Amino acid sequence: MKKNTKLISSGRKSQYTHGVVNPVVQRASTVVFDSVAELHEAVKGRGNRTLFYGRRGTQTHYALQDAIMELENAAGCALYPSGAAAISQSLLSFLKSGDHLLMVDTAYEPTRDLCDKILLGLGITTTYYDPMIGAGIKALIQPNTRVLFLESPGSITMEVQDVPSLVAVAKQYDLITMLDNTYGNGWHYKPLDHGVDISIQAATKYIVGHSDVMMGVAVANEALWPTLREHSYLLGQCTSADDAYLALRGLRTMPVRLAQHEKAALKVAHWLETHPLVDHVRHPALPSCPGHEHFIRDFTGSNGLFSFVMKQGNQKAINAFLDGLQHFKMGFSWGGYESLVTANKSMAALRTTTGWQDGPIIRLHIGLEDVEDLITDLQQALEIYE
Numbered sequence: 001m002k003k004n005t006k007l008i009s010s011g012r013k014s015q016y017t018h019g020v021v022n023p024v025v026q027r028a029s030t031v032v033f034d035s036v037a038e039l040h041e042a043v044k045g046r047g048n049r050t051l052f053y054g055r056r057g058t059q060t061h062y063a064l065q066d067a068i069m070e071l072e073n074a075a076g077c078a079l080y081p082s083g084a085a086a087i088s089q090s091l092l093s094f095l096k097s098g099d100h101l102l103m104v105d106t107a108y109e110p111t112r113d114l115c116d117k118i119l120l121g122l123g124i125t126t127t128y129y130d131p132m133i134g135a136g137i138k139a140l141i142q143p144n145t146r147v148l149f150l151e152s153p154g155s156i157t158m159e160v161q162d163v164p165s166l167v168a169v170a171k172q173y174d175l176i177t178m179l180d181n182t183y184g185n186g187w188h189y190k191p192l193d194h195g196v197d198i199s200i201q202a203a204t205k206y207i208v209g210h211s212d213v214m215m216g217v218a219v220a221n222e223a224l225w226p227t228l229r230e231h232s233y234l235l236g237q238c239t240s241a242d243d244a245y246l247a248l249r250g251l252r253t254m255p256v257r258l259a260q261h262e263k264a265a266l267k268v269a270h271w272l273e274t275h276p277l278v279d280h281v282r283h284p285a286l287p288s289c290p291g292h293e294h295f296i297r298d299f300t301g302s303n304g305l306f307s308f309v310m311k312q313g314n315q316k317a318i319n320a321f322l323d324g325l326q327h328f329k330m331g332f333s334w335g336g337y338e339s340l341v342t343a344n345k346s347m348a349a350l351r352t353t354t355g356w357q358d359g360p361i362i363r364l365h366i367g368l369e370d371v372e373d374l375i376t377d378l379q380q381a382l383e384i385y386e
């Protein structure tokens, strides 16, 4: 079965849909049983799609979990109220006081804050590593290192990691590998197929695709799925049936949306490459992006997210550019149908290993608007960037 057909067919067992196309929206806290035998059956199967209690999930959640599991070629899928929760709960499911964590230096900023402000207080130490370190990660492994966390491409600066090299070393030292796959979204990149143990996504982005649900997902291989499932449950993680329904609804059109995001973003990226104020573009599909060779080798496509670095500029110029945009709205997210923009005058405060030499960096999410309107919008806003 081709992957498009698989995505459309997944999560549609009749026990979820009850005879219609989409799953029922089964809202629940309490599940009730007619007999002691039935209750015992539910207790026995509570981790395996048997209706037991709201926090374990209902048919709506099971439908989404099946679809995400199949998308990512995983043994199981846990659902969380946000991407940040998926990250924190995956880490807390496997780390304990005294452990050491290797965290990529280009991690999403709140992930860094989690390490520095929460995990440290729990006695878990973190070393940030250069995203391009590859097999050199070996030098940073300590006797108490337990988890190697990747995010590829990296947030804002977009470096694509050499995942197979990192995973090979991690396996030599029996480290658990986790990868924030929000960019690769399971369609263009499947971390477990590259040896990663746990793949995490902010479903908030492309899976939901309409900027109207907060959700995180984490999938695991056979070896780690039981622990991730049980520890996420004990940590109290769950999502609403309504949000699970909307996420599954978004998933069905993700490939066709991604194709349009990718096509338009590449057109905008190539246009920006020619702009006199732009130093370089950091789009994984372009040779100017660090790790482009890994993207070409490991990914099957890109999407609407990329950044570009200006030759020079100060906060005043950045603010004038941002305020001058009409279609690109400032917003702390991406992956919806709308175009968004964020800007950082410098990345120095957000990087501990890779010194940031370049100028201001602007991140775009290219939405489904007409790409000519988006280019015109950028062109006129760059004219007032001074």
Ligand SMILES: Cc1ncc(COP(=O)(O)O)c(CNNC(=O)CNC(=O)c2ccccc2[N+](=O)[O-])c1O
Pocket (backbone or CB within 6 Å): 082, 083, 084, 085, 108, 109, 110, 151, 155, 180, 182, 183, 201, 202, 203, 204, 214, 215, 216, 331, 332, 333, 334
């Ligand atoms: C790669 C990746 N991984 C996880 C998450 C978190 O997902 P969530 O938003 O569903 O919790 C995200 C969320 N993405 N949001 C953004 O990129 C926008 N920026 C922020 O969210 C941000 C950045 C710096 C400081 C604080 C924030 N913030 O709004 O929380 C992500 O990009």
